[in-house]
Amino acid sequence: MRILEARYPPKDWTTGMTPFEVLVSTILSQSTTAANERRGLEDLRRRVGSITPDRLAGTSDEEIARAIWHAGLARQKAPRIRATAAAIRDKWDGQLERILSLPTERAREELMALPGVSYKTADVVLAMAGGRPTFPVDTHIARIAGRWELTRRKDYESIRGALEEWTPPGKRKAWHLAIIAHGRALCKARNPRCEDCPVRADCDWYRRSRLRKQPPTARKHGSSTKG
Ligand code: SF4
Incomplete structure (x- = not known):
């Protein structure tokens, strides 16, 4: 984050x-x-x-x-x-x-x-x-919370609960906005642009769905953005 x-x-x-x-x-x-x-x-x-x-x-x-x-x-x-x-x-x-x-x-x-x-x-x-430390869940956030395996549940309250547990209260608004922006820019519902994604090294969906389909040499390059 x-x-x-x-x-x-x-x-x-x-x-x-x-x-x-x-x-x-x-x-x-x-x-x-x-x-x-x-x-x-x-x-x-x-x-x-x-x-x-x-x-x-x-x-x-x-x-x-x-x-x-x-x-x-x-x-x-x-x-x-x-x-x-x-x-x-x-x-x-x-x-x-x-x-x-x-x-x-x-x-x-x-x-x-x-x-x-x-x-x-x-x-x-x-x-x-109201400036309250809630974590509103929209369609982008629900999708990304699933891809990051923060929860396997699909209902609103479970996703909100998982995100609020995961996020320091003072960060909830900023992270809510950042995840929505990420969903709009790269982590789209269809064809997410994982190759351009700066957090793919930490993404469960990327590891599970994309990385294991790549040959070993490509995997080496694609598995980390941290050098
Ligand atoms: S690696 Fe792909 S699925 Fe994971 S957060 Fe980035 S864009 Fe989304």
């Missing part, structure tokens, strides 16, 4: 965003690319004026769906966003910050109780907007 941290310095995509915008952005990010999610968020802001619980709770599903069209699955995401906004308006006086001021487990429970908030969404909001 020292190598990956140096290669992918943290880019905090939440800079300048309110906690509620981080929540909406995370709902929008489901099953789409970061670029399309960001476009959907910007279109939504332009269309409704400002992204606040009050404003979105008072906007129709159809209007929200039209605004977030670029983020995909607009008809499913729009009612989730509106219902979440309404719940925060009604139960928390429109202040997501009130949930984030609770102890971490309690805050997680309250976030999960909001309509449309998944495990991953709750953990992203806790980590990125």
